[in-house]
Amino acid sequence: xxxxxxxxxxxxxxxxxxxxxxxxxxxxxxxxxxxxxxxxxxxxxxxxxxxxxxxxxxxxxxxxxxxxxxxxxxxxxxxxxxxxxxxxxxxxxxxxxxxxxxxxxxxxxxxxxxxxxxxxxxxxxxxxxxxxxxxxxxxxxxxxxxxxxxxxxxxxxxxxxxxxxxxxxxxxxxxxxxxxxxxxxxxxxxxxxxxxxxxxxxxxxxxxxxxxxxxxxxxxxxxxxxxxxxxxxxxxxxxxxxxxxxxxxxxxxxxx
Amino acid sequence: xxxxxxxxxxxxxxxxxxxxxxxxxxxxxxxxxxxxxxxxxxxxxxxxxxxxxxxxxxxxxxxxxxxxxxxxxxxxxxxxxxxxxxxxxxxxxxxxxxxxxxxxxxxxxxxxxxxxxxxxxxxxxxxxxxxxxxxxxxxxxxxxxxxxxxxxxxxxxxxxxxxxxxxxxxxxxxxxxxxxxxxxxxxxxxxxxxxxxxxxxxxxxxxxxxxxxxxxxxxxxxxxxxxxxxxxxxxxxxxxxxxxxxxxxxxxxxxxxxxxxxxxxxxxxxxxxxxxxxxxxxxxxxxxxxxxxxxxxxxxxxxxxxxxxxxxxxxxxxxxxxxxxxxxxxxxxxxxxxxxxxx
Numbered sequence: 001x002x003x004x005x006x007x008x009x010x011x012x013x014x015x016x017x018x019x020x021x022x023x024x025x026x027x028x029x030x031x032x033x034x035x036x037x038x039x040x041x042x043x044x045x046x047x048x049x050x051x052x053x054x055x056x057x058x059x060x061x062x063x064x065x066x067x068x069x070x071x072x073x074x075x076x077x078x079x080x081x082x083x084x085x086x087x088x089x090x091x092x093x094x095x096x097x098x099x100x101x102x103x104x105x106x107x108x109x110x111x112x113x114x115x116x117x118x119x120x121x122x123x124x125x126x127x128x129x130x131x132x133x134x135x136x137x138x139x140x141x142x143x144x145x146x147x148x149x150x151x152x153x154x155x156x157x158x159x160x161x162x163x164x165x166x167x168x169x170x171x172x173x174x175x176x177x178x179x180x181x182x183x184x185x186x187x188x189x190x191x192x193x194x195x196x197x198x199x200x201x202x203x204x205x206x207x208x209x210x211x212x213x214x215x216x217x218x219x220x221x222x223x224x225x226x227x228x229x230x231x232x233x234x235x236x237x238x239x240x241x242x243x244x245x246x247x248x249x250x251x252x253x254x255x256x
Numbered sequence: 257x258x259x260x261x262x263x264x265x266x267x268x269x270x271x272x273x274x275x276x277x278x279x280x281x282x283x284x285x286x287x288x289x290x291x292x293x294x295x296x297x298x299x300x301x302x303x304x305x306x307x308x309x310x311x312x313x314x315x316x317x318x319x320x321x322x323x324x325x326x327x328x329x330x331x332x333x334x335x336x337x338x339x340x341x342x343x344x345x346x347x348x349x350x351x352x353x354x355x356x357x358x359x360x361x362x363x364x365x366x367x368x369x370x371x372x373x374x375x376x377x378x379x380x381x382x383x384x385x386x387x388x389x390x391x392x393x394x395x396x397x398x399x400x401x402x403x404x405x406x407x408x409x410x411x412x413x414x415x416x417x418x419x420x421x422x423x424x425x426x427x428x429x430x431x432x433x434x435x436x437x438x439x440x441x442x443x444x445x446x447x448x449x450x451x452x453x454x455x456x457x458x459x460x461x462x463x464x465x466x467x468x469x470x471x472x473x474x475x476x477x478x479x480x481x482x483x484x485x486x487x488x489x490x491x492x493x494x495x496x497x498x499x500x501x502x503x504x505x506x507x508x509x510x511x512x513x514x515x516x517x518x519x520x521x522x523x524x525x526x527x528x529x530x531x532x533x534x535x536x537x538x539x540x541x542x543x544x545x546x547x548x549x550x551x552x553x554x555x556x557x558x559x560x561x562x563x564x565x566x567x568x569x570x571x572x573x574x575x576x577x578x579x580x581x582x583x584x585x586x587x588x589x590x591x592x593x594x595x596x597x598x599x
């Protein structure tokens with residue numbers, strides 16, 4: 001039971017490939033975090049697994065399910081994918097947005113079953129949005145919006161959840177709230193794959209880090225094993241020191 | 257934001273939506289009956305009701321049955337079709353300014369229908385909607401292909417649509433000028449969005465496609481909700497976005513094109529009706545689409561009736577009046593809606 005990426009090469013239009021010949025196994029029950037410098041291909045890889053971008057070569061499987069060949073709706077019952085800064089729909093309430101997460105389990109008409117209602121209620125409760133349930137998403141603050149979209153992915157009730165830079169544009173408190181939510185997902189038995197920019201946050205919240213550089217995976221493993229001054233120098237070109245976070249004991253990078 | 261937790265606001269209940277639909281339906285029926293009574297020969301409402309149930313004298317029966325009833329039916333059909341088309345296009349392109357006009361559909365349909373009328377004057381009415389559909393599809397396809405090929409944003413798409421629309425409009429103007437004889441005055445009136453001189457023949461060629469397409473649009477309303485979330489989010493929840501986008505735009509294009517073939521260009525309805533509906537019932541298309549359709553019907557029927565009532569026997573085009581009635585209301589709505597587009 002895992003996501004298996006094999007020999008994936010992907011890029012946009014006819015331009016040079018952004019990610020090349022990627023092999024990656026995402027084990028279930030872990031929070032895997034993709035990090036790397038701007039343009040390293042981490043978001044592109046996530047988009048490819050999320051079916052937003054068709055790879056030029058390679059295969060992607062999730063629990064034996066061929067992600068690239070199966071109907072999008074079927075795949076969406078296994079993998080939830082939340083893009084970076086999703087479009088905020090006009091005049092849609094939090095409850096309605098979270099309800100859309102049930103779409104892959106519903107017919108064309110989107111009629112709700114008791115199970116749908118139950119899962120929407122659970123997702124709203126888990127993300128602490130009960131008070132905002134009937135508010136338009138467009139009127140929420142950035143952190144609340146992010147929670148609403150995560151609630152939508154929760155309601156999708158998939159074993160795998162992928163989040164592309166969920167903390168971008170949030171202040172530090174909302175970043176922490178969002179990442180705590182990711183840990184909660186993990187507690188609820190889900191496997192999550194998250195793209196993050198901040199190395200310290202990635203090390204603190206991830207069970208496993210995957211480091212990308214120039215379209216390839218250059219390191220993967222436990223945060224304490226992966227985040228070293230050598231790796232940071234090679235990948236980011238930054239001369240730095242690594243010390244243990246006084247609270248969590250996970251590695252933190254500070255420039256020299 | 258603030259730490260104070262507010263109690264949840266009361267939900268827009270489903271009941272409220274249904275009541276609104278019922279109220280709108282009653283208004284549409286009242287407006288339709290009124291529109292039968294006004295014009296060069298005013299006819300009392302009682303007579304109209306008697307006529308509809310076959311109880312009255314011949315002259316009134318003739319005017320109502322041969323002239324005003326087909327107009328009214330067309331006004332209802334076209335009003336609903338244009339509103340639905342606009343609502344679909346706004347959701348798919350995710351641009352509040354979008355409408356069938358903006359992506360060039362109306363002008364394309366008008367040009368092709370006009371070519372048919374001028375070049376083959378003897379051709380039966382049946383072919384008008386078909387020619388218009390081809391024109392609408394050509395315009396929409398051109399805009400879509402260009403946008404898809406260059407992977408353009410919604411704003412670029414709208415700008416290209418405006419440009420394509422102008423090209424087709426130039427074609428329409430050119431044809432009207434070069435064929436400057438008595439024959440061209442009829443198309444001229446029709447193109448301003450008029451129901452003047454519409455007969456049962458026009459109803460006969462358009463009612464079936466418009467009813468079927470409207471039903472399809474209503475069936476697809478939930479998918480509109482999903483596609484309005486944008487390509488990335490919609491893909492994540494299992495929508496085949498390119499395919500659905502194509503299907504929805506096809507339905508929208510055909511709806512607008514058939515309307516143009518029978519009632520001419522009424523650009524404002526497709527822009528305004530969806531906005532009014534969204535303001536009334538929110539953005540969930542299962543409720544918003546039927547409300548938009550009713551608002552569209554109401555606007556066109558009222559515009560046609562008022563156009564006949566102002567200075568009989570002269571008629572003012574429904575398209576022009578719809579814009580005149582709708583624009584102030586539309587501006588009011590825009591001014592009182594909190595900006596949700598930013599971010």
